[in-house]
Amino acid sequence: MKLAVLSGKGGTGKTLVSVNLAAVAKNSIYVDCDVEEPNGHLFFKPVGIKNETVAIKIPIVDAALCLGCRKCVDFCKFNALAAIVNKLIVFDDICHSCGGCIMLCPNNALTEKDKVIGEINTGISEEVKVISGILNTGEASGIPIIKEVLNKIAAEEKLILIDCPPGSACIVMESIKDADYCILVAEPTVFGLHNLKMAYELVGLFNKPHGVVINKTLANSHLIEDFCDENKIKILSKIPYDSELGTLNSNGEIAARKSAVYKELFSSLLQTVVKEVEHETVTHS
Amino acid sequence: MKIAIPADEKILSSDVCMSFGRAPYFYIYETMTKMGDFIENEAASSPGGAGVKAAQIVVDQHADILITPRCGENAAEVFKATPLQIYKSKNGSIADNLDAYLNDKLSQLENFHAGFHGVAGN
Structure with missing residues (x-):
């Protein structure tokens, strides 16, 4: 099962959600497709890293x-x-x-030569396999790295969490292409809602089943809830605007491994999502 | 000798365009005949590499001199393969700058910027 975690804007909590879901799932694979600034490895601190380079073909003229x-x-x-x-x-x-x-x-007169544009690091953190795509600074596009990363896990039976790049451009499309379900992370601000709408439009175009996780939830803001109600989008979970979570995250800790409350929150989110995917499979088969 | 200047509008009183690669027009002036023409810059709407294409257009026009407020590294790389010389424009219209160049009042552009690539997210 492949779950893609995306959001219109950066900083809403894609990595928070995907890292913690992979951590509570155990025996899972976390894939960092945010190749321009991969940061999931900062939380997992994987060991036994295997490294391989990714090259593209560019023309050379005679x-x-x-x-x-x-x-x-x-x-x-x-x-x-x-x-x-x-x-x-x-x-x-x-x-x-x-x-x-x-x-x-x-x-x-034109032939191909290899040009290295980045690398893929694979390691282990407890029972989670951690795969990070890394694009070298200044390269035009990270898509070849994402393709290579997703090729590696194409035949995997394990639960896979795909941490997507921010935005809704082609690099995100590439990341969600093979996903069975898309988790849209949004924060309850006007800007957050605007960007959620872009991500929502994108998953609609790709016909992907999806639900929303509201991060940094505030008691007096219903911006995201109202949008989800209007469009009949399932709200999968609400993560509170909480200084304990913020502190754990800022210290590079995985909340679900350090706090019983967050272990419970992310386990419950994972169950909800898995049920959704199974339901989708039943209704579409 | 031919002189090329990026232009915001197709009139001589127009400002020199702040961007070389994405200028809507180029003014091409021939010193022998003292005649000039505005041409469209097809590179202006390019998804990427506008500087390279704009440089190609200016070179194809057989310009010897380019007067521009700034120029990117990629366009400069194209020009390096040609005898074309780049002069830095000053505030004022296309006519003012042409006049300034012809009266030896402009100096050569020496700094080339690294560009604004990748901002479109493609």
């Missing part, structure tokens, strides 16, 4: 073969190529590695 036809320059939507004074220049940092220029070149 100047002797280039006819200066510009087919590649005109094709590239990202403008990673320029033809200047009959010399083709490739901008490695702009290239999105689609391979189109190489296919189009009529004289085979």
Whole structure:
């Protein structure tokens, strides 16, 4: 079972929720797809780290073969190529590695070379397998790393928690593609609601079953509840705005491993979600 | 000799555009004929790499001089392969800057910024 945890904006508690759910599930896999700033490992402090690099293919030009036809320059939507004074220049940092220029070149002047853009670290924290995708600073896109990470766990039977990047752009789409269920984490602010709406729209487009976790719940704010009521979205859990939780989290501790109250809260959330997924499976089969 | 200037609008009284890569237009002036034309900058709406494409357009226009308030590293990399020289514009209109250049009042642009890439989240 693959559960993706996402939110429109950063800082709402995606990592809090996914790390703690993986921790209470035991025998689970936590996957950090927030490759631009992976931080789940700071909580899990995994040991026995195995490291592998991720490379993409980028074009390299053989100047002797280039006819200066510009087919590649005109094709590239990202403008990673320029033809200047009959010399083709490739901008490695702009290239999105689609391979189109190489296919189009009529004289085979373009070939591929590997460019390392990041790495994947795999380790163990108690009974949780921790996989972190890490994009090198300055690279155009983390999607190749997310693809590689999700490939690794494609056939796993265990419970998998996917900690998504913030926002609702293609990097998030890639992260939720294989998910059985999406947990949307929202905080009860106007900004939080606005961003929840974006995440909600996205899971709708992907036709993914979903529910909402309200983090930093305040007694006098019903912004998120009202939106969920109107749209018939299930509220899976409410995490209080609590200084004990804040302190544990700021100290890099996993609340569910340190506090009986939060062990209970996240275990109950996990049960709710698993029931939802089983219900979905029954109604859609 | 041809001079290129990024423009906000298609008039000589327009300000020089603050952005090179994403300027809506370029003014291309020929010193021999003392005639100029505005061309559209097709790079302005690019999802990424606007500087590279804009530089390609300016080079394809056979410009010898570019007058701009700033220029990114990628565009500068394109220009490096050509004899084109870049001058830093001063406050004022396109006409003012053209005049300033022709009267030797502008200095060469020496700092190139690292760009504003990735802000669109693609």
